[in-house]
Amino acid sequence: MTQSYYVACRSRFIDWGHLVITKYLSCFLILCSLSIPARGAGLQLLQGPGLEGAIWYPCSADPSDVPLGELAPPAVMSLRGVKDCSISPAKLPLVIFSHGRGAWFGAHHDTAEALADAGFAVAAINHPGDNANDSSRRDTLSVWGSRPADMVRLLNFLLKDWKDRDVVDHDRIGLFGFSLGGYTGLVLAGANPDTERFAARCTSKIGSCAELHSGASLPSLPRDTRIKAAVLADAALSTAFTQESVKGVQIPLQVWRSELGGYGVDAGGTSRLAGILPGPPEIHVVPADHYAFLAPCSPALAEANPRICIDTPPTFDRQAFHRDFDTSVIRFFRKHLVSQ
Template structure:
């Protein structure tokens, strides 16, 4: 067999057989959306499967490898919405996003207003989770309607992954509802500094949180078919009744060294869900390791997060989190034409149904 013949044979196989094509790589672009009616600008970071060679991208304080601006792989792909931790931004999960893109997912992330590395005014307030949930639903509307991202997305294969309060928002989108029944006794017998929720400042805010009108409002988005919650917070704000409406697959990733998601929180969530979630353990993970590696600028301005752990430890946690998440989403979103969703459960007297309005009916029709 001559070299020339071998060259033409390999070229032919590459063109006609995906198995011989170049491996998927993370493509990347940014997308800015202005919503004048709500006076909100959302700047998205978008990763997508590409076959172009990635290169170093320097974006503000962050540096990562991606094929920025390169052509995506043709076809419609499953979408994952990413919701960062409180000390994060749209780039703080870039390693996870890149791995998802390498496995065929489109990923969209944005910086949550009021709960990010630059401003944390919504800590221990309803807006920290309810506001995030509304923003994720709005982001999904944008992703499906935008001419740059809409053609890439299979609307029947959508998932959400959140870290910290983002994990709580993911559970609300999956069908859970907030319920403050467990809050009044949560801090009983605990020293003020033994639990972040039980400091005087946090308790004051949590008290206001627990008495918020319409606290148990539904946030379920039926377009989302699978949800992953990494180290979710506010476990004391859920009960078996408020978790009973979850009907989609859920992945819980427990970060063993994160004080906001202690063993007590994990056991509460695991025992309260109507169908057991898939559980993954990140044994050496804390808040810092759940964030991707930083760029040089951010290493200097945010050393308490960027330089708090050894690079090898962060890498191990990031790889474990990506492997667990990818396996979960490939299982539930990897195959086109997924089976129909189960019917939505009826409301019960423990959590009163919300009154219907023409605006809400319009939103419901849009989400079906």
């Protein structure tokens, strides 16, 4: 098992058997070497039933602010990119994104833009009923099943109905998932949640916990073998997985977990989950809380929603971390989608 610990900027590398510890200090020159050349990602917006989101892809033009209109969540008006930039006919590897509880398709826009700049197509949608603009099914048991189904629907659209579907390489598809998006990715990769284990450890009187205690059953969960590799960050519902229930996961995984967790994600649970996944996965540990994996906030978003923008500890530099985070995600997908 390879495990890395991050602080802010790489200064030394220690290999002790199978444990790899990478420590970071403030270091401007090294951060510059890790950053990705700034170009404009092509950006197409999706606005249809069950498919509200965006597609990023390589583009050599200069970026600008692209207004999101009705797709915009509170305090976010635009994304950087080149709207409807023409797409090269070359076949592109594809990564689909699954956002966290109550978030939105652009919650990890910096990672999507970096992947597009590195030669990937990227697509993300709002999960209906569990996003920043629609909380109608948030925390319900139905979301356990609908989230993976949302990703299957997105992938079907991209491969069959998207106007630029011919640029997608069907054999090079990956997934990025954060929080409940991490759960989503595990299910699509072949994991089966153990609802009895989860119910025995939850005490809430509302939501999926209460539904399970009242005898409700888990909806049907899809697996999608088109997905060949996945990056999972602070996967939620970790208590619902056992070594037996994740043994069906047979794709390469890059797993990120925060040391502090929080906001519904238990740091001990994500650590246990990382340790039982087959593979073994490539594991990275970040000395911060759950929201460190969200894109760095604009001033307007930080003022409107400080909870997701203020890092713990206060010395944690989210912008510096994301330079390395995005670089590591690109490296992983290049290795498992492009080099294969």
